Amino acid sequence: MAPATDIPIIDTHIHLFDPTRPKGIPWPPKEDKVRYKTALPPRYIDLTSKLGVVGAIELECSPWLEDNQWVLDVCAPAPIMVGMVGNIPPGDKNFRTELDKLRKNPLYLGIRYGNIWGYDIGNELGKPEFIAGLKELAKNGMIMDSANPNKKLLEDLRRASDLVPDLRIMIDHLPGMEEINKADAVLRDLSARKQIYVKVSSVLKIKNDSKLTNAVFYKPVLDEMWQRFGEDRVVFGSDWPNSDGFGTYEQVLTVVKDYVSTKPRGVAEKYFYKNSLAAYRWKPRTAAQKKLL
DSSP states (O other), X not given: OOOSTTSOEEEEEEOOBOTTSTTOOSSSOXXXXXXXXXXXXXXXXXXXXXXXXXXXXXXXXXXXXXXXXHHHHHHTTOTTEEEEEEOOOTTSTTHHHHHHHXXXXXXXXXXXXXXXXXXXXXXXXXXXXXXXXXXXHHHTTOEEEOOSOOHHHHHHHHHHHHHSTTOEEEETTXXXXXXXXXXXXXXXXXXXXXXXXEEEOSOOEEETTEEEOOHHHHHHHHHHHHHHHOTTSEEEOOOBTGGGGTSOHHHHHHHHHHHHTTSOHHHHHIIIIIHHHHHHOOOOOSHHHHTTO
């Protein structure tokens, strides 16, 4: 069985921000000494240059509407960035106008909506304008990423999928969900829907003030991801630099690399880049990325 060490990687979940901006940033807070530092493509490239990462997708970590364009501007001169998932509330009266403007940039791949910024998708699903926004997203072949799952959010995502069946949905950070066993029924239902993907991210934990970086510890939860959703709908995401609170980038990557190294090479390729193409429909910008098509 070929090891996964030489497989190119598309990281589908990083955050970009710059605390030195005149306006500052909404997250992370200044008090967070680990994360409150400039996180831009040059730093990410330095961090991953020897780890096989050939592309990355930014997930918006700001509720400020103007930061959709700020991130696109930051990504433009950095070919390692193959896309971003931004923030435009689908129920907003200007949603279609903003989406039409932003999606002209091929790097704009979709939006986030979940347990973040005070959003409650369950409350919004009864509003026709919100559903119209999700349908517009689906019509344009774009994706909706969730955030910070719990049982209620999973149930709400199922409702959203019922209402807009052709919308691709990414369940972010599912391995980090507390009491995942209590959501067995809804996960079983979601796993039967081929347009729903899972981001195997937010994997590392801290126990008794110690960072757990041994892949053996995570085997049960990773097994569950593959058993529930299958090899065609799991994708890699580091959650950098939020992940810095749990381990280094290399430690985050090593845990999942060690896990998939026990699987056939084709399964590892799906996890590290092939499934990201199906889920996000990103376009290559470099020769290394073009080889993945």
